[in-house]
Every structure is written in structure tokens, then in C-alpha cells.
Amino acid sequence: MVAEPVARTTSNAALIAELTDMLGDRLSTGRAILDQHGKDESWHPAVPPDAVAFARSTEEVAAIVRRCAAHRVPVVPFGTGTALEGGVAALRGGICIDISHMNEVVRVSPEDLDCTVQAGVTRKQLNEHLRDTGLFFPIDPGADASIGGMTATRASGTNAVRYGTMKDAVLGLTVVTADGSIVRTGTRARKSAAGYDLTRLFVGSEGTLGVITEITLRLFGIPEAISSASCAFPSVRAAVDTVIQTIQMGIPVARIELLDALQVRAVNAYSKLDLIEAPMLLFEFHGTDAGVAEQAELVGAIADEHGGRGFQWATRPEDRNRLWAARHDAFYAALALRPGCRGMPTDVCVPISRLADCIEETRADIDTIGLLTPIVGHVGDGNFHLSILLDPDDAEEVAIAEAAHERLVNRALAMGGTCTGEHGIGYGKIAYLEREQGPAVGLMRTIKAALDPQGLMNPGKVLRS
Amino acid sequence: MVAEPVARTTSNAALIAELTDMLGDRLSTGRAILDQHGKDESWHPAVPPDAVAFARSTEEVAAIVRRCAAHRVPVVPFGTGTALEGGVAALRGGICIDISHMNEVVRVSPEDLDCTVQAGVTRKQLNEHLRDTGLFFPIDPGADASIGGMTATRASGTNAVRYGTMKDAVLGLTVVTADGSIVRTGTRARKSAAGYDLTRLFVGSEGTLGVITEITLRLFGIPEAISSASCAFPSVRAAVDTVIQTIQMGIPVARIELLDALQVRAVNAYSKLDLIEAPMLLFEFHGTDAGVAEQAELVGAIADEHGGRGFQWATRPEDRNRLWAARHDAFYAALALRPGCRGMPTDVCVPISRLADCIEETRADIDTIGLLTPIVGHVGDGNFHLSILLDPDDAEEVAIAEAAHERLVNRALAMGGTCTGEHGIGYGKIAYLEREQGPAVGLMRTIKAALDPQGLMNPGKVLRS
Numbered sequence: 001m002v003a004e005p006v007a008r009t010t011s012n013a014a015l016i017a018e019l020t021d022m023l024g025d026r027l028s029t030g031r032a033i034l035d036q037h038g039k040d041e042s043w044h045p046a047v048p049p050d051a052v053a054f055a056r057s058t059e060e061v062a063a064i065v066r067r068c069a070a071h072r073v074p075v076v077p078f079g080t081g082t083a084l085e086g087g088v089a090a091l092r093g094g095i096c097i098d099i100s101h102m103n104e105v106v107r108v109s110p111e112d113l114d115c116t117v118q119a120g121v122t123r124k125q126l127n128e129h130l131r132d133t134g135l136f137f138p139i140d141p142g143a144d145a146s147i148g149g150m151t152a153t154r155a156s157g158t159n160a161v162r163y164g165t166m167k168d169a170v171l172g173l174t175v176v177t178a179d180g181s182i183v184r185t186g187t188r189a190r191k192s193a194a195g196y197d198l199t200r201l202f203v204g205s206e207g208t209l210g211v212i213t214e215i216t217l218r219l220f221g222i223p224e225a226i227s228s229a230s231c232a233f234p235s236v237r238a239a240v241d242t243v244i245q246t247i248q249m250g251i252p253v254a255r256i257e258l259l260d261a262l263q264v265r266a267v268n269a270y271s272k273l274d275l276i277e278a279p280m281l282l283f284e285f286h287g288t289d290a291g292v293a294e295q296a297e298l299v300g301a302i303a304d305e306h307g308g309r310g311f312q313w314a315t316r317p318e319d320r321n322r323l324w325a326a327r328h329d330a331f332y333a334a335l336a337l338r339p340g341c342r343g344m345p346t347d348v349c350v351p352i353s354r355l356a357d358c359i360e361e362t363r364a365d366i367d368t369i370g371l372l373t374p375i376v377g378h379v380g381d382g383n384f385h386l387s388i389l390l391d392p393d394d395a396e397e398v399a400i401a402e403a404a405h406e407r408l409v410n411r412a413l414a415m416g417g418t419c420t421g422e423h424g425i426g427y428g429k430i431a432y433l434e435r436e437q438g439p440a441v442g443l444m445r446t447i448k449a450a451l452d453p454q455g456l457m458n459p460g461k462v463l464r465s
Numbered sequence: 466m467v468a469e470p471v472a473r474t475t476s477n478a479a480l481i482a483e484l485t486d487m488l489g490d491r492l493s494t495g496r497a498i499l500d501q502h503g504k505d506e507s508w509h510p511a512v513p514p515d516a517v518a519f520a521r522s523t524e525e526v527a528a529i530v531r532r533c534a535a536h537r538v539p540v541v542p543f544g545t546g547t548a549l550e551g552g553v554a555a556l557r558g559g560i561c562i563d564i565s566h567m568n569e570v571v572r573v574s575p576e577d578l579d580c581t582v583q584a585g586v587t588r589k590q591l592n593e594h595l596r597d598t599g600l601f602f603p604i605d606p607g608a609d610a611s612i613g614g615m616t617a618t619r620a621s622g623t624n625a626v627r628y629g630t631m632k633d634a635v636l637g638l639t640v641v642t643a644d645g646s647i648v649r650t651g652t653r654a655r656k657s658a659a660g661y662d663l664t665r666l667f668v669g670s671e672g673t674l675g676v677i678t679e680i681t682l683r684l685f686g687i688p689e690a691i692s693s694a695s696c697a698f699p700s701v702r703a704a705v706d707t708v709i710q711t712i713q714m715g716i717p718v719a720r721i722e723l724l725d726a727l728q729v730r731a732v733n734a735y736s737k738l739d740l741i742e743a744p745m746l747l748f749e750f751h752g753t754d755a756g757v758a759e760q761a762e763l764v765g766a767i768a769d770e771h772g773g774r775g776f777q778w779a780t781r782p783e784d785r786n787r788l789w790a791a792r793h794d795a796f797y798a799a800l801a802l803r804p805g806c807r808g809m810p811t812d813v814c815v816p817i818s819r820l821a822d823c824i825e826e827t828r829a830d831i832d833t834i835g836l837l838t839p840i841v842g843h844v845g846d847g848n849f850h851l852s853i854l855l856d857p858d859d860a861e862e863v864a865i866a867e868a869a870h871e872r873l874v875n876r877a878l879a880m881g882g883t884c885t886g887e888h889g890i891g892y893g894k895i896a897y898l899e900r901e902q903g904p905a906v907g908l909m910r911t912i913k914a915a916l917d918p919q920g921l922m923n924p925g926k927v928l929r930s
């Protein structure tokens with residue numbers, strides 16, 4: 001069993017004094033800083049920490065964790081605060097370790113297609129750094145998240161259908177464990193059969209087993225040719241059937257994204273586009289000139305069979321980027337449908353054969369709840385997102401949204417899916433994790449208790465504490 | 466810390482009686498059966514178990530493990546016995562659970578490109594089963610291993626450069642834990658951010674955390690076109706430079722295998738081929754007709770730049786299969802170079818930029834030891850294998866080989882690599898795992914102690930017990 005919940009202790013003041021000695025003005029207890037660090041981009045209420053420590057190195061993180069362990073005070077890691085399930089909320093108080101100043105790209109090895117970064121490097125910063133190497137890092141959640149946060153939440157994004165998720169991207173980690181030790185997992189080898197896969201255990205552990213401070217990542221060569229396409233469909237099912245056939249034929253498409261009609265309307269308004277307001281697929285193809293053309297032709301033919309219309313090509317970078325920037329802003333576009341609202345964003349992932357059923361049943365369900373809810377999906381993976389637009393101060397709206405959310409998760413689980421494809425559990429989905437994983441959650445709790453016996457690492461996330 | 470080693474207890478006889486009641490003649494204590502189950506295909510000495518239980522179902526495995534736990538008797542899982550680091554040796558005695566009768570393909574979902582198999586299904590059996598679906602399972606270690614064993618050792622093979630390893634292939638598992646509980650990990654969703662990645666923790670745990678009884682696997686569509694090529698090079702470095710450039714250009718080659726000159730000689734003799742006896746690359750390309758032709762043309766040009774000669778194409782299935790069958794028999798071909806010998810097979814994996822250095826230094830080293838040692842490599846991954854041919858009864862030869870092996874591992878570790886790319890740790894590489902992973906081994910021991918507090922699951926493997 002996980003250790004008992006930690007009560008805020010009277011030694012917090014002593015701890016804060018020690019950390020101030022160590023960090024000077026990089027230890028903050030200012031109200032605005034605390035409030036900013038207690039919340040992410042979701043609707044979950046803010047729960048500020050008692051202090052925020054801006055660490056500059058792995059060794060400094062280790063020293064902070066050791067002080068917290070000695071005082072039995074919780075530790076909450078913080079990257080960019082762009083998570084969606086309350087992962088940064090300091091549910092038991094304690095010290096937030098902000099790693100955003102740890103933003104050095106430590107090493108890039110173009111020959112090996114890998115690099116090592118400090119955890120605070122963001123995905124856009126990394127790609128900017130790589131610009132002249134001919135390489136890129138493909139994983140792209142909506143936000144410009146930190147690589148540390150993306151690792152901790154097992155993030156993915158639009159390129160996952162071809163390039164995988166953070167599970168696949170990470171070769172090794174430097175982690176500060178609950179006792180303040182510094183541990184390195186993995187090597188720079190592409191594959192290994194050497195011992196337990198600690199790297200994958202920390203990827204997706206959301207700060208509950210340790211603080212990730214450095215990450216060694218796989219990179220990819222920027223393809224010789226890239227082209228994009230968009231296509232409108234008569235129904236979500238027609239779009240999804242196009243996706244299934246594309247995947248089955250082994251066409252190595254880099255991105256296949258679905259926007260439902262409401263999301264297209266939101267994107268048109270927010271990003272000043274004039275896409276047909278119908279279920280829409282966005283494609284991106286990577287390869288040689290000839291390869292990209294062949295992929296596009298094959299997919300165009302498949303789309304045609306399923307009633308696709310307005311199949312539009314974008315080969316000029318500025319047109320492609322405009323389309324994908326609009327896709328990346330989908331969440332913000334959704335929010336703009338109802339000024340002043342918050343989004344209750346959620347995601348599930350199902351076997352692709354059930355994806356059309358799952359989206360259609362979900363659309364029918366949420367059309368009854370009276371809250372605008374656009375749908376977007378990384379449909380090549382069977383993953384899709386809702387953003388239920390609500391007033392978080394309206395208890396009735398929140399209750400209606402939560403009930404619809406629960407029906408969504410139950411639907412996905414009944415179809416052999418998962419309660420979250422990429423957002424993580426945080427504290428928003430703990431009950432759903434239990435429903436999904438059953439007895440396996442007992443093993444997770446055993447591991448948590450073994451690696452964090454005091455229960456101080458981001459307590460109350462992933463698992464009940 | 467891991468529990469104390471388990472002494473053989475006097476209750477073994479009682480346990481065997483209980484298991485005989487449960488299993489009838491599927492509980493064997495016959496000498497030949499015991500001997501067969503105590504050894505794998507390597508040079509490691511046989512250590513037979515006290516009895517072998519041929520299980521037929523997950524529930525039966527659970528019942529056996531519960532009886533063993535009650536009597537504090539070790540459990541050693543056994544698939545096909547084709548491992549290479551002594552993983553099946555019953556170092557502390559106990560009950561071997563042979564899962565080879567659990568050989569049912571439970572479900573294939575062509576639309577989702579996945580399937581679920583019992584752990585005793587072998588990779589060839591699975592592909593035979595899939596033959597009419599247009600799908601295949603790409604992971605191919607040399608032997609026709611069980612999927613359970615491949616999962617437990619994080620196996621890979623020649624297709625890993627394109628299709629990944631067992632780490633990537635497994636979507637979810639059914640596992641019997643040390644207390645005899647049945648736990649399911651993962652779902653059928655392609656990706657998930659739901660909780661700790663228990664699936665990846667069990668993949669590669671070599672039976673030390675539980676017994677894997679069912680596996681849900683990703684499958685792939687059989688490509689429309691497949692072609693192979695072989696090419697001889699003036700040096701290992703020229704061959705490896707060809708590989709590096711191929712990978713960097715993002716050419717999606719399915720297989721790139723290196724055979725050194727001695728291995729080519731062995732293959733020619735064993736498989737009745739007439740390949741040029743020089744460092745050689747074997748390629749396989751998967752895709753559309755046009756895509757395969759384009760890949761081949763690009764790689765041919767790269768090989769040409771590096772002095773490749775005799776670039777030969779094989780598009781007819783019978784020619785391709787002959788070439789790859791010869792590659793798969795490389796270990797047996799090596800053994801045939803010295804009739805009556807055993808192989809000390811080992812593998813390391815390094816960043817690809819160091820691969821030529823690592824192979825050349827290794828070749829120079831082993832050329833001095835007086836023992837024939839062919840080299841083959843999954844060079845697209847930076848992974849290569851030695852088979853040191855020795856007389857296991859000659860202590861001097863064994864000592865010479867072990868010293869060369871240690872130098873190999875040290876060389877790979879110094880280059881940022883791993884002590885095993887795909888064979889696993891077993892009991893042959895425990896010291897090297899410790900050298901490679903350092904403090905991370907402490908975390909592995911903590912996890913082992915938490916999930917197997919009595920230390921009964923395949924004791925003495927991966928970690929010291």
C-alpha cells in the first residue's frame with residue numbers, strides 16, 4: 001500500500017528557510033507565482049504549492065528533494081503548466097520544483113539521430129535548435145510543452161501514427177528519485193535487453209516516482225518532401241473508414257487528423273480559414289518527392305471511395321504550416337466558441353475498428369447535453385479528444401459535463417480502449433484508471449510504495465494517496 | 466533489497482505430490498525432461514529443475530505459482546529453451562513451468578492489426594496462422610522462439626530497424642504475479658497515457674517478476690512488394706558507413722544485416738551459397754513496387770560510393786527466402802565451422818556512429834585469441850553478435866573466451882552502448898548489467914523485492930539473489 005497521506009507539517013517554514021539559503025531568490029513564495037504553479041490549462045481548480053523552487057541543475061533538484069524528504073514535505077515537478085488533468089496541483093501542499101530554467105540542449109549527435117536535453121527544454125525550442133542539422137523531433141502535443149513534462153505524461157500528438165509517442169522517443173533518462181539520488185536509465189544504444197525497462201517505467205509516471213531532469217531522445221531526419229491534404233467527408237464514419245483502409249494498406253502517412261464539423265467551424269472562425277464545415281481529415285505525407293506523390297494518390301483514391309470531397313493539396317510550406325497551426329490551435333479555437341468559458345478537455349483511445357462507433361455514439365450523446373463540444377482526433381491511433389465548453393463556476397454545467405465524460409470513458413473501455421490516449425491521469429482520471437486497469441493498479445501501488453515509501457512525490461496523482 | 470536466496474526445502478516432495486494431483490502426467494520428474502528444461506542453446510551449463518509442470522491455461526499457471534509460493538519453492542518459466550544467457554537454468558531448483566502447450570492464437574483482428582496469443586505460440590506458428598489475413602508479425606530472433614519467451618527477453622531480430630522490438634510490439638499482457646494473482650496490463654488501444662507502463666516493465670523482465678501467459682501484439686500488413694539485396698564491401702567500416710548514410714537519409718529499409726568475412730564463409734559452407742567472402746550487407750526493402758525500387762536505387766548508389774561490389778538483387782521469393790534462411794541459420798553455420806564445439810554467443814549494441822570502431826576493434830581483439838569467432842550484426846540498430854566457438858570442457862578456452870567477452874562489453878559500454886541488444890541478462894550478464902546501469906540496478910532490486918518479496922520468480926536471473 002502507498003504510505004499514508006502526508007499532512008502539511010509545521011517544519012515547512014524551516015524547509016523554506018533552508019531552500020532559500022540554497023537558492024536565494026530562486027525560491028519564491030510570492031502569491032502570484034504560487035497561484036500560477038498550482039494550475040494547468042484545464043478546468044481543474046488551482047491548488048498552489050507552499051513555495052516554488054526554480055532549479056538550475058540535476059544536482060540542485062537532488063538537493064531540493066533531499067531537503068523535502070528530510071522534512072517529509074511533498075515535491076511537485078512543474079514544466080510549462082500546460083497539462084490537462086491537474087498534474088501540477090499541489091494537493092498536499094509542498095514544494096513545486098520548476099524546471100523551466102533547465103533549458104539547455106546538452107548534446108546533439110546528428111550521426112546517431114539522438115540528443116540529450118535538460119527537462120525544461122520545450123519541443124519548439126528543441127526544433128529551433130535542430131534547424132540547421134536536418135533533423136527534427138516529431139512529438140507535438142498541442143502546447144509548447146517541456147520535454148520533461150512530455151516525458152512525465154507520455155505525451156504524443158499528431159505525428160504519433162508514424163513516429164510514435166514519448167514511450168518510443170526516449171532512449172534514457174536522468175531521474176532524481178524520492179530519496180534524492182540521481183539515477184540514469186537506459187543508454188544511447190537504439191535497443192537493449194539489459195534489465196528492467198526503468199526508462200519506460202518513468203515515462204508516464206507523472207512525477208510520482210521521481211523528478212525527470214534530463215532526457216535522451218531519438219531524432220529523425222527532416223523528410224526530403226512533405227505535403228499536406230485536407231478532405232471533407234459526408235460523415236465521421238466515412239472519414240474513419242478512409243483512415244482504417246489507409247493504415248491497413250501500410251501507407252506510411254505521417255499525420256491523419258480528424259476534425260468534426262463543429263471543430264471545423266471553430267477553426268475557421270479562430271484561424272481565419274474557409275474549410276468546408278463537415279467532418280474533415282487532415283493528412284501529412286513525408287518521404288521522397290516520388291514517395292509523397294504516390295502516398296497522396298493512394299489516399300486520394302481511398303478518400304474518393306468513401307465520398308470525400310474538396311480533396312485539397314498544400315505543398316507550399318506556408319500553406320501547410322497554416323493548416324497545421326490551425327490544427328494545433330484547435331483547443332484555443334474551441335474555447336473561443338464560447339467566450340469566457342473553460343474547456344473540460346479529455347481524450348480516449350480505442351481500437352481503430354471501434355473508432356467510428358465510439359465517435360458517433362459520443363457525438364449523439366453530447367448533442368443532448370446542451371454544452372458545445374468540438375471533437376478532434378489523432379485518428380490514425382484511434383485517439384480522439386473532446387473539449388466540453390463550460391462555466392466552471394456553474395455546478396450544474398460541471399455535473400452535466402462530468403457525467404458525459406464518464407459515459408465517454410465507459411464507452412471507450414467497453415470497446416477495449418483506454419481512458420486516456422495522451423493526456424495522462426493527473427488527479428482527474430484516477431477513478432477511470434482503476435476502472436480500466438483493475439488489479440494492475442495494485443501492482444502500480446506496490447511499485448509506488450517501493451520507490452516512494454514516504455509518498456512525497458507528486459502525491460495524489462495517478463494513484464490515490 | 467531482494468529476499469535471501471531460497472534454499473531447497475524439504476517440502477519439495479509435498480509440493481510435487483500436490484502438483485501431480487493437479488496436473489497428472491503433465492507434472493514430470495523424468496530425468497530426460499528435467500535435463501532438457503535446465504538448459505538453453507548457449508554454452509551455459511545445464512541446471513535442471515526439480516520438476517516440470519506443463520501448464521495449459523493462465524488459471525493453471527496461477528494455481529501452480531500459488532502452490533510454489535505456499536511452499537517457498539522457485540518458479541522458472543520455459544518456452545522453447547532457445548535463450549542464450551541461461552535464463553531457464555533452475556539455479557535454486559524449483560518448478561519449471563513449461564508453457565509450450567499454451568499455443569492457441571486466441572484472437573486476430575485484421576482491422577486493428579493486432580492479435581492475442583497464448584505465451585507458448587511460436588513466432589513461426591503465428592505467422593503460419595496469419596498467412597491468409599495479409600498480415601504478419603515481424604519480430605524474428607534466430608530461433609523459432611515462443612512469443613512468451615520473446616516477450617520475457619525483449620527479443621528483436623532482423624526487422625527491428627523498421628518494425629521495432631518486443632518493447633514496441635506488445636500492447637498488453639496477462640501475467641501471473643509472484644502471489645499467483647492474474648493481472649492484465651495495457652489495453653487494445655494503440656497508445657495510452659494511463660498510469661505506469663507495467664507492460665514495458667514485464668517485457669524484458671525474464672520471468673523474474675511474474676509468468677507471462679498471454680500477449681496482445683501489434684501486427685503489420687504484408688507489404689505489396691519486397692525485395693532483397695546483398696553487397697560485398699572492402700571493409701567493415703565501408704559497410705557500416707553505408708548503413709549510417711542509409712539511416713540518416715531516412716530510407717525506410719526493413720532489414721540491414723552485416724556478416725563479416727568469416728561469417729560469410731560459414732554461411733556459404735552451411736547453406737551452400739557462393740557469396741563473396743568479404744564483409745557483406747544484406748538488405749530487405751518493403752513497400753509498393755515503386756517505393757521498393759526507389760529505396761533500392763538509393764541504397765545501391767550509397768553502397769557504390771563506399772566501394773560496394775556485387776550488388777545483387779533477389780526479387781523472387783525463393784531467392785529472397787534462401788538468403789534470409791541462410792542469415793537466420795548464421796549461428797548454426799558458425800557452430801559448423803568447428804564440429805563438436807559450443808558457441809559462446811553474445812551481443813552488444815552501440816550508437817551507430819561508434820559501430821564501425823566497435824566491430825573493428827573487436828575483430829582485431831578476437832583475431833588474437835585463437836578461437837574462431839564469426840560476427841553478424843543487425844547493424845541498422847547498432848547491434849552485433851559474436852559467436853566464440855569453444856570446447857566448454859576446456860577451461861583454458863572458456864577463460865580466454867570470457868576475457869574477450871568482457872573486453873567486448875567494456876568496449877561497448879565505453880562507447881555509450883549496452884551489454885546486450887537482444888539476448889538478455891539471464892545469469893550470464895548480471896555483472897555487466899551492474900557495470901552498465903550502476904545505481905539504476907538498485908531501483909531494479911527495489912522493484913523486484915516489492916513484486917516478488919519471497920524471491921521465488923526465476924531467482925538468480927537479471928539480478929543477483
